[in-house]
Amino acid sequence: xxxxxxxxxxxxxxxxxxxxxxxxxxxxxxxxxxxxxxxxxxxxxxxxxxxxxxxxxxxxxxxxxxxxxxxxxxxxxxxxxxxxxxxxxxxxxxxxxxxxxxxxxxx
Amino acid sequence: xxxxxxxxxxxxxxxxxxxxxxxxxxxxxxxxxxxxxxxxxxxxxxxxxxxxxxxxxxxxxxxxxxxxxxxxxxxxxxxxxxxxxxxxxxxxxxxxxxxxxxxxxxxxxxxxxxxxx
Numbered sequence: 023x024x025x026x027x028x029x030x031x032x033x034x035x036x037x038x039x040x041x042x043x044x045x046x047x048x049x050x051x052x053x054x055x056x057x058x059x060x061x062x063x064x065x066x067x068x069x070x071x072x073x074x075x076x077x078x079x080x081x082x083x084x085x086x087x088x089x090x091x092x093x094x095x096x097x098x099x100x101x102x103x104x105x106x107x108x109x110x111x112x113x114x115x116x117x118x119x120x121x122x123x124x125x126x127x128x129x
Numbered sequence: 130x131x132x133x134x135x136x137x138x139x140x141x142x143x144x145x146x147x148x149x150x151x152x153x154x155x156x157x158x159x160x161x162x163x164x165x166x167x168x169x170x171x172x173x174x175x176x177x178x179x180x181x182x183x184x185x186x187x188x189x190x191x192x193x194x195x196x197x198x199x200x201x202x203x204x205x206x207x208x209x210x211x212x213x214x215x216x217x218x219x220x221x222x223x224x225x226x227x228x229x230x231x232x233x234x235x236x237x238x239x240x241x242x243x244x245x246x
Contacts, residue, residue, distance in 0.1 A: 023193075056232045058174075065226055065236040066174065077234065109174055113232045116190040118164075118176035 024048050024112050028121025034129040040098045043124045045110035047091040054114035055093045057086055060123075061106045070095065071113070100126075131155040131235055133227050138240030146215045149240050151227030158208040159183060161229050165201060165212050168239075169223040179231070180210060195221075217244045 053073035164179035
């Protein structure tokens with residue numbers, strides 16, 4: 023199975039900050055990575071697929087990038103509604119595998 | 130509006146069975162690959178399995194922890210995908226979400242399955 027190692031597990035930030043979350047795949051998965059945002063008690067929402075393609079309706083302060091097996095989600099100008107947990111997902115092979123999640127908290 | 134709505138969750142004893150369903154609306158359900166993802170209380174997301182469209186063979190893939198116990202099927206006339214869960218274990222407790230497409234662009238609200246004696 024492909025492992026997705028996500029870091030950090032949590033981070034503290036302030037409104038207006040720029041933050042980055044990474045996922046490293048255990049093997050080449052090309053650009054087959056999606057990123058999700060989940061708020062407590064709610065279903066996750068797709069932010070980005072294909073490593074860097076912004077899903078419809080997602081604000082442009084969210085962006086995705088890749089370099090080899092390292093995938094990065096960046097949020098520029100953090101907004102109050104962005105405090106949540108974020109997950110990466112590899113969609114290259116089955117079984118699909120998620121990263122462990124990153125909780126973004128208010129500093 | 131595109132929507133997925135799960136139903137059928139509940140409390141079941143270890144070793145028991147449960148079937149949950151997910152009804153889609155607002156999109157061409159028969160062309161969509163559908164999947165199930167679960168989340169144990171306070172934990173991360175775990176992929177359960179997916180079913181291809183009929184046009185793509187309607188084949189199914191499962192995660193190792195559920196293979197042989199869970200079964201995914203679909204009824205395109207009802208725009209519904211099912212997750213049949215047999216031999217349930219306490220570690221199967223969690224919220225079960227259905228999703229659309231291999232990259233999960235649309236999620237249902239989830240249905241809670243609790244396995245406890």
